[in-house]
Amino acid sequence: MTMQLTGIHHLTAISAKPRENLAFYTALLGMRLVKKTVNQDDVSAYHLFYADGKANPGTDLTFFDFPAAPERRGTNSISRTGLRVAGENSLGYWRDRLRNAGGHAGEVTAVDGRLTLPFEDQEGQRLVLVDDGGVGPASPWEKSPVPAEHQIRGLGPIVLNVHDVSRTSMVLTAVMNMRHVRDYAAPDAPALVQVFAMGEGGPAAELHVIEGKDLPMARQGAGGVHHVAFRTPNEEQYHGWTRRLSELGIPNSGEIDRFYFRSLYFREPNGILFEIATDGPGFATDEPMESLGEKLALPPFLEPKRAAIEAGLKPIG
Numbered sequence: 414m415t416m417q418l419t420g421i422h423h424l425t426a427i428s429a430k431p432r433e434n435l436a437f438y439t440a441l442l443g444m445r446l447v448k449k450t451v452n453q454d455d456v457s458a459y460h461l462f463y464a465d466g467k468a469n470p471g472t473d474l475t476f477f478d479f480p481a482a483p484e485r486r487g488t489n490s491i492s493r494t495g496l497r498v499a500g501e502n503s504l505g506y507w508r509d510r511l512r513n514a515g516g517h518a519g520e521v522t523a524v525d526g527r528l529t530l531p532f533e534d535q536e537g538q539r540l541v542l543v544d545d546g547g548v549g550p551a552s553p554w555e556k557s558p559v560p561a562e563h564q565i566r567g568l569g570p571i572v573l574n575v576h577d578v579s580r581t582s583m584v585l586t587a588v589m590n591m592r593h594v595r596d597y598a599a600p601d602a603p604a605l606v607q608v609f610a611m612g613e614g615g616p617a618a619e620l621h622v623i624e625g626k627d628l629p630m631a632r633q634g635a636g637g638v639h640h641v642a643f644r645t646p647n648e649e650q651y652h653g654w655t656r657r658l659s660e661l662g663i664p665n666s667g668e669i670d671r672f673y674f675r676s677l678y679f680r681e682p683n684g685i686l687f688e689i690a691t692d693g694p695g696f697a698t699d700e701p702m703e704s705l706g707e708k709l710a711l712p713p714f715l716e717p718k719r720a721a722i723e724a725g726l727k728p729i730g
Contacts, residue, residue, distance in 0.1 A: 416650045416657070417590055418611040420618035421568040422642040422674070422690040423462075423473035424494050426538055429635035431459050431478040432729045437534050438463045441514055442496075443559030444474065446706035447696050452477050453671065456715065456722050459729065465567060466554030468696040468705055470644055470674070471617055472567035477639055478729075483537060484637030488574045488628040489683045491638035493531070493539040495569025497616055499547030503563045504530045507542050510559075525570075525597045525608070527616065537636035543569040545616045570608075570619040571641050573685060574631070578607060578624035580682035585609045585620065588661060589643070594619075603627070611643065640678070642688035651675050654689045672712035673698060 428434040438444050444463035452458040459478035462468075474494065486492070498504065504521045511518035511532050518532040528544040545566065553561035575581045585591040586609070594614065596605040602623045609620045620641075633639065645651045651668070655677055658665045666678035675691040699710055709726070711719055 414650070414653055415590070416645070416653050418618075418643040418689070419646055419692075420471050420612055420644045421571060422470050422644040422688070422692075423475055424491070424568060424571060424641050425460075425475045425477060425639045426494070427479050427481055427484070427633065427635050427637055427639055428461075428476045428536060428538075429478075429480050429483075430536060431461065431476070431727075433535055434476055434478075435461065435729050438474065438476075440558060441510070441516070443554070443557040443564055445554040445557065447473070448673065448700075448710055449706050449708070450710045450712075451715070451722060451726070453712065453715070456718070457725050459726060462696070462706070464696075465552045465565070466557075467552035467702065469552055469567070470690075470692040470695070472552075472565075474568065479635070481634040484634035485629070485632035486637075487631035488576050488625045489685060490574055490631035490633070491571060491641055491685060492574045492623070493541050493572040494638065495541050495543045495571060495616065497545040497566045497569040498542050498563065499551070499566060500544060500562075501528055504528055504542060504544060506560075506563045507532075524599060525595075525606070525621070534636075538638075541569070541572075543616050545569065548615070549617070567617055569616045570621050572606075572621045572623065574623050574625050574628065575681075575683040575685070576624070576626055576628075576630075577683060578604075578622055581622055581685075582607065582609070584663075584681050585622075588657070588663065591620070599623070640686035640688055642676070642690040644692055645689050646692055648675070648691065651677065651689065651691050672714075 447464045447468035448462035462475045465472040530542040551566045591609040594610045669676045677689045
């Protein structure tokens with residue numbers, strides 16, 4: 414069986430201000446809160462999932478609510494998260510919307526042959542809107558404050574900064590079956606950016622890797638990224654990845670049932686946490702699609718502890 418990851422599944426970042434986080438990603442960015450749940454490994458923390466109107470895999474930007482100090486930026490970290498939009502007009506709309514709200518937005522510039530708009534959230538989370546040309550399906554959210562044609566369509570390229578690109582490259586290609594497809598120069602990068610693609614490729618299925626041997630090591634914290642997850646289409650391939658990592662002697666979490674998807678975690682050689690996650694069963698497993706995210710959802714194994722979990726969470730609206 415030739416196993417192929419099909420794209421970015423989700424990206425999980427860290428927020429120390431969950432109330433402000435919720436306002437930024439829903440009211441300003443217009444994403445849908447599709448699941449309000451808890452970190453299954455630390456139930457005192459929210460785990461918030463923002464996605465498109467149908468909570469499709471590949472559209473989830475998620476946050477752990479950790480009362481952490483701000484991230485110290487540096488190497489061996491995920492340094493920017495791509496979000497896809499359709500067309501130059503959308504990038505102009507977003508530049509104006511972000512700036513009018515007092516947001517930290519850059520200029521619309523072409524990077525790696527695509528128009529982009531870098532910006533940050535209120536905690537310094539580094540994001541970039543990427544024009545994907547409107548290719549592929551989109552599921553706008555009808556209750557979003559953002560017009561359907563300008564809404565965020567899903568996750569785009571994820572940028573990694575690593576101390577030693579050769580070791581990361583080896584795992585991406587020899588272990589994870591990605592392809593090194595091109596290099597490009599970026600204005601703020603100390604070296605050429607190497608692009609690795611999975612599945613059919615394109616902006617929803619790329620990692621952009623930058624080597625920075627002289628940069629200090631990053632320290633994870635608020636405004637930083639916790640991990641990135643990659644899509645595997647079915648249980649058969651998911652089990653195949655577990656066997657593959659174990660046969661190659663790569664330390665991993667073993668299979669973990671997150672209820673909404675199945676997970677498998679491991680670290681690439683520079684220490685960045687990777688996850689392989691199944692597309693299903695999805696977020697409508699325990700809530701109707703039309704009312705996703707409206708109340709605290711708990712997987713069945715945590716449901717008996719609901720009263721204590723709810724008592725330990727601060728209200729976020």
